[in-house]
Structure formats: C-alpha cells, structure tokens
Amino acid sequence: MGEIRWKIGDEIFDLDSRGWIMAVLNVTPDSFSDGARFFDAEKAIEQGRKMIAEGANIIDVGGESTRPGSEPIEEAEEKRRVVPVIEELARQTRALISIDTSKARVAEAALEAGAKIVNDVTGGRGDPAMWRVLAKHHAGFILMHMQGTPRTMQVAPHYSDVVSEVADFFRHQSQRAIESGIDSMTLAFDPGIGFGKTLEHNLSLLRNLERLRLPGRAIVIGVSRKAFLGKISGNNGSVQGRLFPTVGFTSLLRFTGANILRVHDVGPNLEALRVADALRSAT
Helix, strand or coil: CCEEEEECCCCCEEEEEEEEEEEECCCCCCCCCCCCCCCHHHHHHHHHHHHHHHHHEEEHHHCCCCCCCCCCCCCCHHHHHHHHHHHHHHHHCCEEEEEEECHHHHHHHHHHHHCEEECCCCCCCCCHHHHHHHHHHHEEEEEECCCCCCCCCCCCCCCCCCCHHHHHHHHHHHHHHHHHHCCHHEEEECCCCCCCHHHHHHHHHCEEEEHHHHCCCCCCCCCCCHHHHHHHHHCCCCHHHHHHHHHHHHHHHCCCCCEEECCHHHHHHHHHHHHHHHHHHHC
C-alpha cells in the first residue's frame, strides 16, 4: 500500500499502521440512522464527548441530512445547528472535529469555531467557494463521490464502469484542488457508498479500493447502518439491527485498504479495526 499520510492544518498524520474511526454526530431532526436523538445541542455535545471517550479519532458533525430523498436546508439554519456543538467540543476536547457540509460559508463558520476537517458529499462540486475556504484554512478535506443529489441519487443510478468512473472523478477533483492552491496532502477520498449507487455498485467499489486510491492518500469509507447491509445480511429490520454487518465490514475493509471508517457505533467498530490492524501488521 505504501505510506499513507494526511495533512490537517500544521500536522501530518500516519494512516498506514493504524486505521481511524470517524464518528457520525448528526445534529438533525431527520437523519436516517438516529432521527432527532441529538438534534438538541446539549445532547449532541454529550454524545460527542462519549464518542471521543470510546476512542473516536474524528467527530463528524452534520446539520443537514443527506439520506436518499432529503431536501437541502437554509445556510443560516445549518450554521445554527452545528456551530455551537463544534465550539463546545473544540473547547472541551482535543479531538479532531469535521464539518459535514457542502456549503462554503457553513464550512468556514465551522472551521472558525474549531473544526479542522471538511467532509463534502459533493466532492467540491456543490459550492465553488469551497476551494477558497479550504486553501485559506489549510483544512483536511474529505472529497466524496455522489451521483446526482441526495433528493434524486437513488432513483436510477447508472454507470458504465463504476470503479473507473469514481477513480476518474477523484483524479479530476484532486487536480482542481491543486489548481485552487490546496496542498494535495490535505485530501482524503470517499467513494460515497450508497450515494447514487446500487447494491452491485457498492460492492464493486468496496472490492476494489486500491484501484480508487491516489498515491499516498487516505481512503474514507462509510457503510455504517446503510440499507444495503440489510439486503446482503438478510436482516431488513431496524437500522440498529445492521450493527453486526457494519462491524464485519470495518475489519474487512481495513484489511483491504480503507484507512478511515465512518461509523455510528464507536466501541465495537474500534475493536474490529484493531483486530484488522493486528492481522495486517503480522509478519
């Protein structure tokens, strides 16, 4: 695999020897995974602290649902939801905080509040001003692939060759970032499992992670609690019932190339990650 490094601000992190857990913190009333459980700022802060205590490397704070069929919200409302949570977590902890947004002014407000990473489901296509914000703040940037928009992405996803097309998108957007004055070491890449993909597309991408990798750059994967897990496991019940398949994928995908696993349940996924790290490092 070679050396995998990620530059966030003035720090460079080794993501080769040990995988990372990125914990999902939805400050929304309509998330597919946890509804409105953490819509209240105090509850969100408490959950963030709990995730950090369980071992999360990154807390990914999002104020706008991107579940299939969801509608965008106003910028002011998104800021209102996320900025107080980020400010307080940054004040109380030393964990890395990510803002899950595709709006440049939301990203800038979050970075000024203490976030260090921007996680953009549009991969920089949603707001042209995002590149300027990233270059100004030297933020880590997770560049995700999505076909369509959250409202339309699962209507009829189609690719000639999903692996090649996602890999081409990563190369194109990486070049655009460099041309915008962004250090390529600040980039990480997420194929966007479930974002404009069928079950077959998801599995093809997960089976071919190294074909997606740009040299030296980290791959971020988010499969946690997603509907396709129920299809392949035979458990099509509650969202919480998808924990075991999620944990299984955490081990498998770490062993086959993922560097950062974006999950809702920190503890069991961290244990699975450590098992995979031990096997990868064995001689």
